[in-house]
Amino acid sequence: MLGFVNIMKMACLTPTRLVFSKVVQKSLDVINGPRREDYREDGLLCYDVIMDLKEHITQANDIEMFLKRFRGVKDISVIDEEDVTLYGVNEKHFIFVRTDPGVDLYDMDKHPFFFYIQHESTIEVMTAPHETVFRHMRQKTEGRDGSNITLLYNIGRCGSTLVTSMVYRAQQCVVISEPFAVLDIAARFNELDRPVTAECTEYFEMIRCVLLLLAKDPEKLYFMKIHGVATASFLHLVHLALPGTREIFLYRAVKPTLTSFKRLFGPGYLWLIADLLLKYYPIKYRKIWEKVGKRGCDKKLLFEIISQMHPFYLEAEQRKEIKSYSYESLLGNKEVFCESLLRDIGIGKEHVPKALTALEKDSQKNSPFSRDALANRDGNVSEGTFRWARKIAKEEFGIEIEGEDYVVKNFPNSWENYLPGC
Numbered sequence: 001m002l003g004f005v006n007i008m009k010m011a012c013l014t015p016t017r018l019v020f021s022k023v024v025q026k027s028l029d030v031i032n033g034p035r036r037e038d039y040r041e042d043g044l045l046c047y048d049v050i051m052d053l054k055e056h057i058t059q060a061n062d063i064e065m066f067l068k069r070f071r072g073v074k075d076i077s078v079i080d081e082e083d084v085t086l087y088g089v090n091e092k093h094f095i096f097v098r099t100d101p102g103v104d105l106y107d108m109d110k111h112p113f114f115f116y117i118q119h120e121s122t123i124e125v126m127t128a129p130h131e132t133v134f135r136h137m138r139q140k141t142e143g144r145d146g147s148n149i150t151l152l153y154n155i156g157r158c159g160s161t162l163v164t165s166m167v168y169r170a171q172q173c174v175v176i177s178e179p180f181a182v183l184d185i186a187a188r189f190n191e192l193d194r195p196v197t198a199e200c201t202e203y204f205e206m207i208r209c210v211l212l213l214l215a216k217d218p219e220k221l222y223f224m225k226i227h228g229v230a231t232a233s234f235l236h237l238v239h240l241a242l243p244g245t246r247e248i249f250l251y252r253a254v255k256p257t258l259t260s261f262k263r264l265f266g267p268g269y270l271w272l273i274a275d276l277l278l279k280y281y282p283i284k285y286r287k288i289w290e291k292v293g294k295r296g297c298d299k300k301l302l303f304e305i306i307s308q309m310h311p312f313y314l315e316a317e318q319r320k321e322i323k324s325y326s327y328e329s330l331l332g333n334k335e336v337f338c339e340s341l342l343r344d345i346g347i348g349k350e351h352v353p354k355a356l357t358a359l360e361k362d363s364q365k366n367s368p369f370s371r372d373a374l375a376n377r378d379g380n381v382s383e384g385t386f387r388w389a390r391k392i393a394k395e396e397f398g399i400e401i402e403g404e405d406y407v408v409k410n411f412p413n414s415w416e417n418y419l420p421g422c
């Protein structure tokens with residue numbers, strides 16, 4: 001058996017290892033995979049990770065990026081253990097991982113992105129059907145309303161990692177930066193060929209389970225920055241599933257946002273990313289793109305950025321308690337911005353000095369997205385592209401954009417409007 005596994009490892013180390021990985025995994029499953037008798041209503045299927053097959057950061061949450069060997073069945077209560085965390089959600093299963101006990105997943109100074117270090121330090125993978133997890137969580141979380149959770153929605157490349165690092169430096173709550181499980185459920189909702197409205201109560205339990213599995217300890221505060229693409233579209237559901245959850249939206253002027261995205265992905269990947277992302281936006285936005293879409297990945301990604309903003313506009317009409325923050329307002333008044341942000345999370349102003357120390361370093365250091373890694377990449381975009389975006393934003397979404405940096409003029413519920421004396 002050991003000889004077979006070693007051969008499989010060698011096959012997966014070749015340049016075409018991802019091509020062979022499914023065949024290799026199937027072979028391992030045939031030899032010692034789960035059998036019919038292994039499946040239990042209250043059980044998790046557990047796998048040892050033999051090898052990490054990941055070749056690119058965007059695949060970091062894909063369970064197929066592990067070569068794994070079935071080990072046995074464990075009771076569902078295993079998911080309550082400290083070193084077991086929610087990794088993702090697919091069509092039928094919740095996916096959990098056990099990580100190296102020597103790695104602190106929540107140390108943002110070392111690991112700016114939760115999903116990345118979670119994947120890198122995984123030693124065991126566990127899967128359980130949705131209903132098995134639902135039953136366990138109904139008993140485990142009765143009475144919890146999410147009041148210890150703050151969600152930071154954002155448009156990506158807008159200073160969200162810096163803001164999250166500020167919250168981390170205050171050392172008053174558990175910070176989780178971009179858990180893939182939240183992106184998973186947003187993408188699942190968005191792929192449907194019908195809108196997911198507030199009447200779609202069948203999705204509430206999924207939202208509730210995902211957020212409470214990430215925020216395990218009811219006695220601690222949690223701050224979660226979720227991915228900045230295709231996620232704002234379920235903003236209108238979270239407060240219905242967990243009424244106590246606090247929600248904040250962070251945005252930035254359109255021009256520097258897009259140029260930052262372009263430096264991040266480069267021209268070689270930008271077209272691929274823009275095409276990939278669009279199918280994960282809700283159907284109403286896909287239909288608008290069919291009407292207004294133009295050739296060019298820059299325009300498509302700009303459209304996706306604006307489509308990430310729009311759900312906040314709609315929700316802000318009904319709920320004044322959800323606030324918006326802009327990257328420009330952070331640069332304009334760091335201390336007041338930070339004090340307001342911490343207050344909204346439930347943290348006192350005496351922690352502002354510690355939080356502001358995050359401004360002294362690159363918040364994405366130790367990641368593939370650091371300033372040094374992106375410094376020499378081209379981010380140029382034509383002015384015609386931005387003029388087109390300004391026109392579409394106004395006509396299709398009621399979003400007003402102006403100025404050289406194409407700043408959003410009428411973003412609702414600005415934190416500055418809630419300051420004393422306003």
